[in-house]
Amino acid sequence: MAHDQKKSVLTEQQVAQPTSSKNTLTINDNRTGKQYEIPIENDTIRAMDLRQIKVKDDDFGMMTYDPAFMNTASCKSKITFIDGDKGILRYRGYPIEQLAEKGNYLETAYLIINGELPTKSQFEDWTDNIMKHTLIHENIKKFMDGFHYDAHPMGMLVSTVGALSTFYTDAKNIKDPATRRLQIYRLVGKMPTLAAFAFRHSVGRPYVYPDNDLSYAGNFLNMLWKMTEVKYKVNPVLERALDVLFILHADHEQNCSANAMRSVGSSHVDPYSATAAASAALYGPLHGGANAEVLYMLDEIGSKANIPAFIKTVKEGKGKLMGFGHRIYKNYDPRAKIIKQLADEVFEVTGRNPKLDIALELERIALEDEYFVKRKLYPNVDFYSGLIYQAMGFPVEMFPVLFAIGRTSGWVAQWEELLMDAEQKIARPRQVYLGHGTRDYIMMGKR
Ligand code: SDX
Numbered sequence: 001m002a003h004d005q006k007k008s009v010l011t012e013q014q015v016a017q018p019t020s021s022k023n024t025l026t027i028n029d030n031r032t033g034k035q036y037e038i039p040i041e042n043d044t045i046r047a048m049d050l051r052q053i054k055v056k057d058d059d060f061g062m063m064t065y066d067p068a069f070m071n072t073a074s075c076k077s078k079i080t081f082i083d084g085d086k087g088i089l090r091y092r093g094y095p096i097e098q099l100a101e102k103g104n105y106l107e108t109a110y111l112i113i114n115g116e117l118p119t120k121s122q123f124e125d126w127t128d129n130i131m132k133h134t135l136i137h138e139n140i141k142k143f144m145d146g147f148h149y150d151a152h153p154m155g156m157l158v159s160t161v162g163a164l165s166t167f168y169t170d171a172k173n174i175k176d177p178a179t180r181r182l183q184i185y186r187l188v189g190k191m192p193t194l195a196a197f198a199f200r201h202s203v204g205r206p207y208v209y210p211d212n213d214l215s216y217a218g219n220f221l222n223m224l225w226k227m228t229e230v231k232y233k234v235n236p237v238l239e240r241a242l243d244v245l246f247i248l249h250a251d252h253e254q255n256c257s258a259n260a261m262r263s264v265g266s267s268h269v270d271p272y273s274a275t276a277a278a279s280a281a282l283y284g285p286l287h288g289g290a291n292a293e294v295l296y297m298l299d300e301i302g303s304k305a306n307i308p309a310f311i312k313t314v315k316e317g318k319g320k321l322m323g324f325g326h327r328i329y330k331n332y333d334p335r336a337k338i339i340k341q342l343a344d345e346v347f348e349v350t351g352r353n354p355k356l357d358i359a360l361e362l363e364r365i366a367l368e369d370e371y372f373v374k375r376k377l378y379p380n381v382d383f384y385s386g387l388i389y390q391a392m393g394f395p396v397e398m399f400p401v402l403f404a405i406g407r408t409s410g411w412v413a414q415w416e417e418l419l420m421d422a423e424q425k426i427a428r429p430r431q432v433y434l435g436h437g438t439r440d441y442i443m444m445g446k447r
Pocket of ligand 1 (some may be wrong): 252256285286319321322328377380
């Protein structure tokens with residue numbers, strides 16, 4: 001049974017109605033008979049307030065135990081709001097559906113990082129500053145060339161974005177707002193270039209330099225697909241689709257990679273090294289690697305006729321339905337809905353991805369099957385995005401790289417919010433030690 005179903009489900013009547021104005025939690029420690037009043041703030045208690053709960057005075061004091069932080073808030077944030085039960089996602093209060101329909105990625109990046117939608121002149125300055133930082137140091141090509149021909153582009157991205165810290169040594173000055181802003185311009189501007197260079201290396205084609213006459217997404221397509229033509233001709237439908245996909249992937253509150261960005265950033269390392277850590281987290285198949293795993297899964301299923309047998313193996317615990325389920329969403333991921341609509345526009349241009357029929361049938365069956373319904377497993381952002389990327393000509397290995405480009409604005413926003421938060425310190429969780437007590441060394445011959 002899923003974690004959130006182990007607890008008893010309270011009915012409306014049973015839900016305790018506030019009986020007093022005291023905003024506290026009263027804890028009775030039955031080991032000692034002592035009672036503690038713990039303040040409640042934002043419907044949470046401070047874990048440090050539990051340390052006073054002891055049996056003996058010299059005890060360390062009580063902690064919470066929360067593997068994978070299933071129920072732990074690590075920070076206060078104003079960037080992204082998610083209501084997993086209702087399938088709501090908002091960046092700085094703006095619904096993702098409106099930003100995807102009416103906005104563009106650089107505007108969304110401005111919103112996420114600065115907190116407000118930009119005016120026309122603010123947007124022009126922002127775009128100009130980012131687009132003039134799309135070039136990378138020529139030396140980066142040398143170690144990009146050092147990778148094997150079949151090196152995974154995500155491994156190349158993690159390495160090269162970390163290497164940027166050696167070119168911009170001013171980035172260590174994280175306390176200076178102007179320096180932080182310059183690194184943010186560089187990171188948002190250069191991620192598409194690093195991604196495109198990694199792709200071109202993997203297909204043995206020459207690197208294509210940025211063309212700053214083009215849009216953010218258009219320039220990325222240029223650096224990926226330009227061949228011998230003088231000027232790359234951007235397909236507006238694919239340009240728009242990619243821009244919307246970047247918007248949908250821009251941030252997602254305290255996901256695994258944002259947590260990595262914050263945790264590593266809390267040591268006050270430069271933002272390039274922190275972004276390399278976040279990218280590494282995103283590389284994992286349970287996080288950003290999931291959209292590639294969806295395609296592998298659809299290939300394994302092969303046809304609609306094989307779906308029932310595949311579903312059976314998943315229900316027997318022999319594997320996961322990749323692209324389904326989410327730690328927060330216990331409803332349809334709002335991003336998956338938008339991507340599903342986007343797929344039709346892309347397939348008009350690229351031709352329909354034959355795997356879409358298997359995906360649609362898989363979704364239909366899973367949404368009716370008790371195993372998935374009981375566990376509140378719905379399609380997430382990764383279920384349909386891979387089908388679009390593949391139809392656009394991206395190899396599967398590039399999918400998490402595309403995710404990383406969009407998510408960079410979220411990572412840097414989370415990083416800067418962490419640095420500005422006076423309550424934050426270097427992240428250093430505790431543990432519950434269950435290992436050996438003291439024991440003396442035994443000489444090799446006596447073991
Ligand atoms: C992203 O955090 C974010 O915001 C991430 C992200 C973002 O924008 O940054 O949204 C992007 O990473 C989306 C998720 C992409 N990953 C996948 O699609 C991989 C497949 N999904 C699962 O691995 C899983 O759903 C997770 C990792 C996404 C969430 O796992 P949880 O919250 O830890 O849930 P769980 O593992 O505790 O599962 C609860 C139950 C378990 O069954 P029981 O042990 O209770 O019997 O549901 C089952 C799980 O086995 N389950 C699945 C399943 N996901 C969970 N069973 C089959 N297929 C699945 N996909």
